[in-house]
Structures are given as C-alpha cells and as structure tokens.
Amino acid sequence: MDLWTHPRLTAAVASQDWAVLLRTYRRLTGISQTKLGGLVGLVQPDVSDIERGRRRVTSVEVRQRIVSGLGIPPALLATVGERAVPPPVTGLALTGIAPDADLLARVTNAVGGAERVDTATLDWLDRLLAEHRRAEDVIGSRPLTDVMRQQLRTVVDLHSGARGELADRVVRLAAEHAQFLAWMAQDQADSAAALAWYDRAHVWALEAGDAGMAATTLSMKAHMAWSGGLGTRCVRLAEAARWSVPGTSLGVRGMAAQMEARGHALNGDADESHRLLDEAQTLIGQAAERPEDEPPWMYFYDETWFALQRGMAEMHLGSWSVAIGHLTGGLAALPDDYRRDKAWYRACLAHAAAGAGEAEQALTVALQAVPDAAAVGRPHAWNELHTTAAALLRHRAPEGRHLVAALKAHD
Template structure:
C-alpha cells in the first residue's frame, strides 16, 4: 500500500506552487504530481535535479522527501511475474521492473533463483561463479551501480576486479574495468536487435549508474576514459528510450552524451549525437529540425568517420525532401552519401564503431525513406522490399522497416498489401515491444482510412489497437 508523501506536498506549497502550477513548471500533468505526492509513483531520475531547483531544496533533501514514504505496491493478481532490478542512476537507486521473459533471456532466472533482489544470501551454489557472487557483497555491488543482470557475463577474475573497483574506485577502477564496461555495452547493442529495448536497458542503466557515480572518485585521466564509454552508453540509452517512444528521456540521455563527450574531448561523438537528434526529429516529422540538426552534425568542428558522414548526408537529403526541395537536389545529396559509404576510414580507430552498421543495405533503407518524403512511395516500397528480402536485418529492424514499407504501400494506393505488411510488422512489435514501430503502424492506419472497411485494413486496425 502506498503512503502519502506529506513532506513533498508541504515543500511544494512552501515554494508557492499549486499542483497545477507545479505540474506546468515540471512539464508533467497535474495527475502525475498527485501520484508523486500520494506515494503511488516516483519522479524519473532525470527530472529530479529540476524538481529540487523548483522546490528550492538540495538533492539530498529531495531524496529524503521521496524516500520516506517509498512503499512499493504489491503486484496485482493475475499480472505477469518478474523481478525488480535495483540499479543506480543519477546517484540514486531505482527499481526497474523486469518481466519473466526478460529474466529468462538475460539468465537472471538462474542467478536469482529463490532470491529477492535485495537478499545478501547465497544465490545458487551449483557453480563456481555463483560461489564468488555469494562471497561478494551483492548489495554493495548494486549500491555502487552494477546491474545484477550484467553479472552472468563476468568471469571470475573480472567479477573480483569490478567488485574491488566499486569498493575503492580511485585505487582499482582502471583500464581493465573500463574495458569491461565497454564490452558489456557492445553485447547490449548486439542483444538489442533480437531481444528489444526492455531486455537490455537494465544493464545499460547499470553501466551508466556506475560511471556516473564513480567518475567523481577517480583520477582525471581515468575520469576522461570513463566518460568516453559513458558518452557511448548514454547515446545508446537515448536510442533505447527512443525505440520505447519516450522522447523526453531519450533527449535527456542524448544531452548527457554530448556533455560527457565534451568533457572527455571526444569531438566526433558530439556530431554523432546531433545526427541521432536529427533522426529523432524525423520520428516527430519535424522537417526543419531534421535538416538543421543534420547540418550541425555535418559542419561542426570535428572529423566524422566516412560512414557517419554518409549517414549525415543522407539525413540532410531527408530534411530537404520534407521541406519540399527539388527532387534533383535531394537525389544529388543521396548520390553524395552513396559515394561516402565505400570510403575507407583512415581516422582514429576509437570512432570506427560509430558508423560500422551503415552499409549498403542501411543506405538503401534511408534512400527509401527519402523517396517517401519526396512523393515517390512506389519506388520507396520497392527499395524497402529489396533489403527486407535479404533477411539480413535484426528482428527489431525488420519490424520497423516492414512498418515503413506498409506506409509506402498505403501511400501508393495498395491497401491490401500495406495491411499484410503491417500485420507482419505488428507480430514483431508484440514479440519485441518496439513502441517506435507501433507508432509507425498508427500512421499507416491513418493513410488507410479511405479503405477502412476492407478486411485487411480492418484486421490491421484491430491488431494495432489490441
């Protein structure tokens, strides 16, 4: 049962706010403020510094006001079982709910068998790794920002090293531990395409929490190295929230990525995040920001890897198409981007990973998107099909680009084919939980309105709204 946070309500009133005016200042609705004060919900970590500023209190006091009555409601009968995963983000521990399917996919089921996530007792004494986990204070690890979901990927030596680094970061947080964070991030990026954002986000937030907490406690050189990984992880977290259709949180992590990249002296990462911001603007169909953010990425004071420059150039073309520029100018930009795809990268190898996924297939998909915006949906549908037929995309990307192809088919006046492609995409949404793909399918339904009574569009509407 939730307990009211009377102290939080008093602090709001002392600062001169009604629930309505406080909601407006905090960029939420009044019902959200009411739920915070009723103890039913907690503010997301990225909002807390702003809330402390509005209430004219420090973060420690805000944490006290929020923690005093933090009582987790019991799960409702009939709900899917799972666990609450503690991670540290923004200097504060947060409980992230994991569904049973996610637990199974991440091997948490074995690690947590018979345990509550808060327990310090033995987890599973059947293997040597579990014995080491039992000898390390698991609460200490969690309190210092390591997501328990990441532990199954630790070798015995790594586990001891990371545990020591969390206990005494200035002494033990060194290159091998930073390399561990980097490897975990690569694995998360690999898993994302097949498992979806919910399966990998806890580990990514755990990495970010560890970096954010311990970057304050190390030498300047180690801090810069940590922030290099942190900027990469923050950009990826932005992507995961973007795929979950949470633009506000995605924007927070994109901004954090730029801040850390600036402090670490990572110039190309700053341009890369501007590209990601441009792509997120496309999902809002904000053509002006698509173009200006892409141009900012293109002409900033950094040298982007060739494949990233290709993607940025293509993004400029998309913005131009959205703003009604002549098709010849759009096509010229696309041709410029195509020439960059095959250019060898002779720059700093630390940044090669930024464009490693942008190949011929990725370029073709982006060209198809430009053709949709340029009023050539039939050509776009054909290009989408060319890449989808290779079966080279991840499950998540397949769902998204099938939704995009459904949109192109609908715009081409092919409602039945559009509905069939949309239903296939919706099946992948149900499997992986990509809100971004589902949003594209709602746009398909809008285009299919003139054919709403046909069996295919009707079936798609029922699937999307179910």
C-alpha cells in the first residue's frame, strides 16, 4: 500500500497540519522522533515540539525539508497549492454541526417565546433524548444531527416559560443535548464543533448545578485529546474531571479514572495506567450495584464497555496479547446491532493482532469490520483499518495486500 493513501496523512497534507502529519507518519512507519528528525533535518526536541503543538511550522525551508524528507507525493501537494489554507477556527464561529448564528444567540442567552413549561413536557423530552442516544448506537450520528439541533432549539425556547426548579431543569436538559451534539460532532471528526459544544454543555451544567454533566464534559474532552494522540492533555483534563467537580456518581468518577489511565498509556506509563484502570474497575463494579444513582447518559458504562477501554489502553502500551484478550471478550458481549461500535473495536482488535504478529487473525477480524466501517464507522474505524493494513505491510505480511484490496473495494 502507498503510505500516502492513508486518510489521516492525506487530510494532514491537505490542511498543512504538520503536527498531525508527523505523528501519523511515525505511527504508521513505527519510527522514532529521532529517526524522523534525521529524515527531515530536525533535531528530536524540534520534532517533539511540532507534534505537541508547541512550535508551528511557518518557514518555507522547514516545510520543504519535511516534504522532501518524507517523500510527500507531488500530486497531493498540487491540490494544496490550488486553494488557500483555511484560517484557524476560534471561538464559536464554526462550521459543520456547530451552532449557527441564530442558534448561538439563542442558546447563549436562553431566550425564546415559549408557553409556560411543565414537568410532563420535560419528562417527555428526557425520554426522547434517551431514545435518540440509543438510536445513535445503532445507526450512527449522521442521521440524527439535524434532528438533535432542532430538538435543542425546542429546549432552549422553553427556558423563557420556565420558573424556579423547572428553569434549572431546562438548563440541565440543554446541557445534555449540547453534550450529545458534541459527541456526534466528534464521531464525525469535526473537532472544532465538538469542542464548542462541550464548552457550552460544561457552562450550562455548572449553571444548572449538574456535577455529573460538568465532569462528563471534561472527560469527553480528555477523550478527544486521546484521539488526537495528546497523552498529557488527556491526563490533565481527566484529572480536572475528578477533582474540580465534587459530588459526582461512582460511574462518572470511574469514567474519569479510565480516561486518565488511557492518557498515561498513551505516554507509555504502564504503572500509572494500570493503577488507574484498577481503580476505575472498582468504581464500575460499585456503580453496577446501584445503577439508579447514575445519570441517564451513563447507560453504556458497564463491564463490557470497560473491557474494551482497557484493551485500547493495553494497545498503547504494546501489550498486544493482553489487548487481544480484553477486546475479544468485550466484542463478544457487545450487542450485534451496535454496528458503529462493533466496527471500531473490531478494527482495534485487528490492529492488536497485527501488532502481535498474528497476521491471519488480523485479516479475518479486519474483513469482518470493513462493511460496517465503510457504512457507519467513518472516519475512525476506517482510519484504524488503514493503520492495520500499514502494520501488516510493514511486517511484510501478504495479508496486508488483501486488506488493502478490501478497503479499496469499499472506497
């Protein structure tokens, strides 16, 4: 497989995101920062600073050294030259599924012209949100995005007609909708929109006095950092979810602990990662004894889910066989209609098998994941399958070519 057909690399070239480009290139090729620096004429600390966002690549000379040293194809660069690089996104002036100008004004100021609201209306909206969350597990986020945006408009319009405790409950419900929209934006790889919605959800949660949601938004921002390969940021956000919002449930605390563990795993700190994973496992066991104490959005947090998270942490630590055990067990217990999650964790399992040198197993599992990854698992599961193919080819396993052919057939 041509390395430069990988979706993350092509996207990084198109946006001239040098940090993502260097991190992804190293992940796919398995080389160190020192070796990559030798290819592009940079010392290891400079490579590290670029990857972590501490240093921006602004010099034409440095860009050219990266292009030449890594062998970026001219065809990819030609498409970049035909359009201006988009300006950095700041604040809430975002695209995708982020708030548009009208919605932003309304959700920020919580104004509208609704009739007086009552408990029965809010109970119905609570149930409707819960049903949409479960539907998203099955069909993915894209079919629900517009629906949830309109539903949030409805909730915000209720605020002007609410009084006392009902007004607080409307704000809490708005926070839950914003958090769900953030998750769907993240699922669609729209990071800027996801951060905007998480920030809005966090502020509303604090306004409503909802400690569980306030902590959850920090944990989910930690998850975003983990997805971007930023281990230290993941750790710090997860720590904030634990100590800055007291009074959360056992499950919410367990989620923060496992997110912190995954950040340490990303940084290669096995001892701290395992300590926090053990702590999270204890918390999830205790939470399972009193499910009524958990907030409604924590419905998925159970031993099956935790086993899958633990498997991903072990992948970062290079404990491939241990990861395979956790991922296999978790997948066996995951409901069959969770197509998107099945695709993602199968892709992770295929990657772990490739890392363990089990090429045949890697191909078998990857081929099981391909249809759902193509249909409801883009971009995350799809990218992970490309990473698996690269790992197989790096080890000169013929199964890599078979997986590449299967991926091309679904492109």
